[in-house]
Amino acid sequence: MAVHDVTPQAVGPAGAAAKRGRPKPFSFHDYVVSILIALVLTVFYGGYYLIQRTYFFNAPPGIDPFYVPDKVIAVVGMILLAFTFLIGPIYRYFNAFDYLIQYRKEIGIVGGFFALFHPLVAYFFLPLTFPQSEIPLTSVTYGAGLAGSLVVIFLIFISFQNAVILLGANRWWFLHRFGLRLVILVAVIHFFCIEWNTWVQWLTQSAVKPSAELLYPWMPEPTTFAGLFVVWVVIVRLYETVFLYRDLGLKPKPIAPDANLRLRGRRFFIYSFWVLIACNVFVFGRWMYYFSIR
Numbered sequence: 001m002a003v004h005d006v007t008p009q010a011v012g013p014a015g016a017a018a019k020r021g022r023p024k025p026f027s028f029h030d031y032v033v034s035i036l037i038a039l040v041l042t043v044f045y046g047g048y049y050l051i052q053r054t055y056f057f058n059a060p061p062g063i064d065p066f067y068v069p070d071k072v073i074a075v076v077g078m079i080l081l082a083f084t085f086l087i088g089p090i091y092r093y094f095n096a097f098d099y100l101i102q103y104r105k106e107i108g109i110v111g112g113f114f115a116l117f118h119p120l121v122a123y124f125f126l127p128l129t130f131p132q133s134e135i136p137l138t139s140v141t142y143g144a145g146l147a148g149s150l151v152v153i154f155l156i157f158i159s160f161q162n163a164v165i166l167l168g169a170n171r172w173w174f175l176h177r178f179g180l181r182l183v184i185l186v187a188v189i190h191f192f193c194i195e196w197n198t199w200v201q202w203l204t205q206s207a208v209k210p211s212a213e214l215l216y217p218w219m220p221e222p223t224t225f226a227g228l229f230v231v232w233v234v235i236v237r238l239y240e241t242v243f244l245y246r247d248l249g250l251k252p253k254p255i256a257p258d259a260n261l262r263l264r265g266r267r268f269f270i271y272s273f274w275v276l277i278a279c280n281v282f283v284f285g286r287w288m289y290y291f292s293i294r
């Protein structure tokens with residue numbers, strides 16, 4: 001039995017369309033809230049990079065002024081897209097966060113714009129750190145990023161209300177559901193191909209020597225925390241698909257209240273969340289260790 005829409009949660013009128021899986025009318029308020037969430041993340045990650053590297057725009061010689069800003073845009077976009085993907089399970093398992101469903105579309109669109117802005121900056125404004133010859137768009141790493149950006153454009157395009165008339169409700173629903181999954185899949189491939197070696201090296205071999213580009217290498221790359229979050233989101237969704245839905249969700253399902261499935265989903269969510277916290281604490285502990293022996 002499916003676990004979709006398992007309880008009659010109370011959401012405001014603005015969230016009702018989102019809850020039914022239909023296009024939601026434009027809401028200025030919901031865009032403002034989503035942009036504020038993005039700004040908080042931007043300030044947090046920007047501040048972290050500033051402390052770790054001691055520069056934001058005023059990069060040392062040989063590094064582009066937009067190098068760090070682009071990193072911030074990329075990682076915030078990735079987090080917002082992953083968070084959009086997490087809102088469904090949160091809504092299904094917990095009544096206390098039902099209001100989040102109201103912002104899912106807007107958070108996704110704002111995250112999508114970040115995920116589109118980042119490649120533009122990376123491709124056209126980083127000639128020193130990433131000359132275009134070092135961004136082969138046909139490689140797995142950058143091809144995946146490019147595919148993600150193209151699907152994001154498509155999803156933003158069909159998120160307007162008229163699209164449902166053109167496409168029909170079922171096809172519209174299907175494209176949104178699988179479009180977001182595809183974006184997450186290819187964005188994760190892109191993100192992990194680029195960052196994996198940095199993370200493993202930092203975790204296993206201690207930090208590299210300080211340089212003008214990276215003054216405090218004992219601090220973990222901010223992408224480490226974002227990477228852990230993204231992996232957790234993917235695991236929560238996979239658990240739901242494999243163990244609760246037990247199908248790929250190719251068709252919209254009728255409302256099927258099943259308290260047992262909901263409980264299992266909630267339990268897995270909470271336990272895996274504690275594992276996520278433990279992983280972050282481990283990274284933090286390693287950081288303190290490198291700091292003490294620097």
Ligand code: HEM
Pocket residue numbers: 067070071072074075077078115116118119120122123130135142144145146147148149152183187190191194195223
């Ligand atoms: C859905 C679309 C995309 C997402 C979500 C995304 C996300 C990311 C993330 C999270 C990073 C790691 C940032 C960091 O090092 O701090 C990254 C790095 C990078 N991405 Fe993308 N990306 C996307 C599309 C693209 C495309 C199409 C290109 C090619 C033009 C691209 C080029 C790069 C480059 C060159 C880096 C390395 C940046 C650096 O280390 O400073 N990305 N991307």
